[in-house]
Amino acid sequence: MLVGYLGPLGTYSHAAALQQYPEEELKPYGTLEAVVEGVKNSEVELAVLPVENSTNGEVRAALDALIAEIGECPEIKAVGEVRVRIAHQLFSRSSNVSQVERIYSHPQVWGQASHWLSSTLPGAKCIDCDSTSQAIERAWEDKNGAAIAGSAAGSVYGIKPLIANVSDRDENTTRFLVLAKQPAPENKQHTMVTFCAAQQDLCKTLEALVSSGVQVTFLTSRPLGTHWTYRYIVEFAGALASEQVREALAKLNQVTPVTVIGAY
Amino acid sequence: MLVGYLGPLGTYSHAAALQQYPEEELKPYGTLEAVVEGVKNSEVELAVLPVENSTNGEVRAALDALIAEIGECPEIKAVGEVRVRIAHQLFSRSSNVSQVERIYSHPQVWGQASHWLSSTLPGAKCIDCDSTSQAIERAWEDKNGAAIAGSAAGSVYGIKPLIANVSDRDENTTRFLVLAKQPAPENKQHTMVTFCAAQQDLCKTLEALVSSGVQVTFLTSRPLGTHWTYRYIVEFAGALASEQVREALAKLNQVTPVTVIGAY
Numbered sequence: 001m002l003v004g005y006l007g008p009l010g011t012y013s014h015a016a017a018l019q020q021y022p023e024e025e026l027k028p029y030g031t032l033e034a035v036v037e038g039v040k041n042s043e044v045e046l047a048v049l050p051v052e053n054s055t056n057g058e059v060r061a062a063l064d065a066l067i068a069e070i071g072e073c074p075e076i077k078a079v080g081e082v083r084v085r086i087a088h089q090l091f092s093r094s095s096n097v098s099q100v101e102r103i104y105s106h107p108q109v110w111g112q113a114s115h116w117l118s119s120t121l122p123g124a125k126c127i128d129c130d131s132t133s134q135a136i137e138r139a140w141e142d143k144n145g146a147a148i149a150g151s152a153a154g155s156v157y158g159i160k161p162l163i164a165n166v167s168d169r170d171e172n173t174t175r176f177l178v179l180a181k182q183p184a185p186e187n188k189q190h191t192m193v194t195f196c197a198a199q200q201d202l203c204k205t206l207e208a209l210v211s212s213g214v215q216v217t218f219l220t221s222r223p224l225g226t227h228w229t230y231r232y233i234v235e236f237a238g239a240l241a242s243e244q245v246r247e248a249l250a251k252l253n254q255v256t257p258v259t260v261i262g263a264y
Numbered sequence: 265m266l267v268g269y270l271g272p273l274g275t276y277s278h279a280a281a282l283q284q285y286p287e288e289e290l291k292p293y294g295t296l297e298a299v300v301e302g303v304k305n306s307e308v309e310l311a312v313l314p315v316e317n318s319t320n321g322e323v324r325a326a327l328d329a330l331i332a333e334i335g336e337c338p339e340i341k342a343v344g345e346v347r348v349r350i351a352h353q354l355f356s357r358s359s360n361v362s363q364v365e366r367i368y369s370h371p372q373v374w375g376q377a378s379h380w381l382s383s384t385l386p387g388a389k390c391i392d393c394d395s396t397s398q399a400i401e402r403a404w405e406d407k408n409g410a411a412i413a414g415s416a417a418g419s420v421y422g423i424k425p426l427i428a429n430v431s432d433r434d435e436n437t438t439r440f441l442v443l444a445k446q447p448a449p450e451n452k453q454h455t456m457v458t459f460c461a462a463q464q465d466l467c468k469t470l471e472a473l474v475s476s477g478v479q480v481t482f483l484t485s486r487p488l489g490t491h492w493t494y495r496y497i498v499e500f501a502g503a504l505a506s507e508q509v510r511e512a513l514a515k516l517n518q519v520t521p522v523t524v525i526g527a528y
Contacts, residue, residue, distance in 0.1 A: 057487045060321075128392065199481045199501075203473075206480060210471045217463045218492075219470075221484045223321045228482075237463075 002027050004038040004047035010133040010153030012084055016048045016176040018152070020082045032062045036069040039076055039179045048082055048176040055172050056111045058220055063233060066179070067194055070259060078192060078262025079185055080178030087172070088113050089161035091136055091154055092146035097162060100124055104135035105148040113148055115168045133157075177262060186241035188263040190217065193236075193249065195258045198229045205232065208251035214244045239263065266291050268302040268311035274397040274417030276348055280312045280440040282416070284346045296326045300333040303340055303443045312346055312440040319436050320375045322484055327497060330443070331458055334523060342456060342526025343449055344442030351436070352377050353425035355400055355418055356410035361427060364388055365408040368399035373412050379432045397421075441526060450505035452527040454481065457500075457513065459522045462493045469496065472515035478508045503527065 003021045006013035007028020013035075017026050027044050029035045038044045049066060050059045070076050088109060092100055100121055107128045110117070117124070124146075129135040132149035136157050139147035146162065147153075154161055177192075184191075197205050209216055218235035238245040240263045252258045267285045270277040271292020277299075281290050291308050293299045302308045313330060314323045334340050352373060356364055364385055371392045374381070381388070388410075393399040396413035400421055403411035410426065411417075418425055441456075448455075461469050473480055482499035502509040504527045516522045 052487075054487055054492060057324075057485075200479075202480045202483065203478075206470050206483075207474045210467065210474050214467075215464075216466050216470065218494075219466065219483070219485060221321075221482070223316075223318055228318060230482075 001025070001046065002044040004029055004035050004044035006032055006035050006050070006131070008131060008133045010136070010149070010156035011131050012086060012150055012152070012174055013048055013050060013176065015150060015152040016050070016082045016084045016174070019084060020048065020080075020178065021046070033065045036065050036076065036179065039181055040069055040073045042181060045180060047179045049179055050174050050176050052218075053086065053108065053112065053172070053174045055169055056108055058233070059108070060222065064222070066177070066261065067231070070261065074259075075181045076179055077182065077184040077260070078177035078264055079180045079182060081190070081264035082176040082178060084174050084176065085172070086112065086167065086174050087151065087165055088148050088167045089151060089154060090146050090148055090163040090166050091139060091159055092162045093140055093143060094146070095162065097121070099144055100146040101144040102127055102142055103146050103148060104129050104138045106130070106132050106135065109148050112172055113166050113168055116166045177264065184240055184260050184263040186263070187239050189237065189239065191236045191238060191240045191245050191263045192233065192261040193252075193258050194231055194233050194261055195252060195256045196224055196229060196231050197256050201255055202230070204255045205252060208255055209234065209248055212244055212248035212251050214238055214248040233261070265289070265310065266308040268293055268299050268308035270296055270299050270314070270395070272395060272397045274400070274413070274420035275395050276350060276414055276416070276438055277312055277314060277440065279414060279416040280314070280346045280348045280438070283348060284312065284344070284442065285310070297329045300329050300340065300443065303445055304333055304337045306445060309444060311443045313443055314438050314440050316482075317350065317372065317376065317436070317438045319433055320372060322497075323372070324486065328486070330441070330525065331495070334525065338523075339445045340443055341446060341448040341524070342441035342528055343444045343446060345454070345528035346440040346442060348438050348440065349436070350376065350414065350431065350438050351429055352412050352431045353415060353418060354410050354412055354427040354430050355403060355423055356426045357404060357407060358410065359426070361385070361410075363408055364410040366391055366406055367410050367412060368393050368402045369412040370394070370396050370399065376436055377412055377430050377432055380430045441528065448504055448524050448527040450527070451503050453501065453503065455500045455502060455504045455509050455527045456497065456525040457516075457522050458495060458497050458525055459516060459520045460488055460493060460495045461520050465519055466494070468519045469516060472519055473498065473512055476508055476512035476515050478502055478512040497525070
């Protein structure tokens with residue numbers, strides 16, 4: 001079975017795919033959109049997609065890509081979840097952290113190590129890279145450079161970190177959804193849905209959620225780009241087949257069409 | 265009276281300050297954090313802070329900075345709102361758009377012109393700048409460069425756009441909050457609050473909102489960085505002194521402490 005992930009080798013997405021599917025063949029993609037398209041086009045049977053980090057919040061670009069593709073191809077669903085502990089490390093050719101002038105990493109990482117960076121390397125310039133793996137490659141070409149990346153990336157390049165844990169919070173975790181072209185499982189513990197609502201309908205949607213007694217575990221909004229209408233992404237504790245979730249979806253559907261993203 | 269904004273000259277924050285306070289002296293700051301600190305330290309009486317774009321959504325860094333400073337100095341409140349129409353323009357020394365190889369702008373802009381960019385300049389490299397004004401300066405040093413910025417930035421540098429409107433959506437608007445060290449006005453049309461809730465308390469907070477009958481016009485979440493607790497930012501239609509808003513705040517306060525961000 002082929003499993004897609006956001007490459008290159010050594011990214012946290014790679015770590016998620018390895019953690020969940022150690023026996024399967026893995027296929028890297030260059031962008032989050034391409035990961036979802038890989039499932040849509042049946043190039044891979046499954047893919048892992050980062051959707052939320054416990055420090056930084058939702059991965060907007062991933063959720064946007066997933067929702068856009070589900071719109072075109074409703075067969076794509078989230079059918080599982082993988083949680084990966086994120087322990088950022090500092091990798092450098094230099095053996096002395098005080099010589100580091102430039103730090104390379106993925107933009108998502110800065111917010112997860114900002115306290116460490118401002119206390120340890122306040123003068124260093126942060127340079128955005130497409131991935132933490134690319135960050136290591138660029139840092140290796142720069143004798144006063146360092147990369148922030150995970151231990152998986154270090155393993156791929158066969159190098160050890162100069163400083164072992166530079167995350168601001170020990171419990172830094174990213175959760176990934178497992179995507180597949182198959183119906184959302186009916187018996188999983190969590191259900192994720194999305195719907196759109198103009199400002200004047202927001203209360204009606206909240207009422208539908210609350211009155212059905214379903215336990216909401218995550219709720220966020222994204223603008224639709226037309227004044228001022230939002231897409232909401234809501235996660236329930238409860239199986240898709242449970243009475244409460246069915247009731248919540250039925251009530252929500254009376255206000256605005258609901259799309260099931262998946263269950264896991 | 266001094267009014268702070270995110271500089272340099274020609275940014276959209278500058279345009280917002282000019283639009284609302286054409287007669288006042290304006291003071292630029294280098295970062296969003298510094299804008300809020302300027303109010304806290306009484307260097308300026310007022311400041312404008314971008315909090316939401318109709319295409320891109322909330323300006324996370326601004327909301328985070330505001331909430332952090334309100335935590336330390338509860339006297340800071342949002343006391344007004346300014347809405348600025350964002351009409352991005354392409355500025356270039358080159359007179360031929362096909363010669364543009366590099367595009368400079370603020371990262372917030374890419375998501376507001378992504379369709380235009382991918383259809384007109386699919387091969388161009390997008391380079392992040394600290395501000396749209398800095399983008400113009402850098403584009404001027406690069407003969408195959410162009411900047412995406414607003415007409416205010418063009419006016420500051422005395423240059424005309426090569427292409428007049430490159431925003432993906434005509435109605436692209438950013439709203440700014442006006443900050444001051446004074447109590448939130450009791451009689452304005454909208455009230456914004458923030459509170460924290462763990463997953464298991466989210467439903468109780470939604471119930472408090474819905475049962476008070478208050479009209480919710482904006483609701484989003486940010487992670488607190490501890491597993492999995494969120495800060496919610498909620499906007500109501502209704503004056504702070506209105507019965508419904510008072511009831512909603514009282515009910516919310518029974519679940520979790522609520523901080524008033526302001527009224528406008």
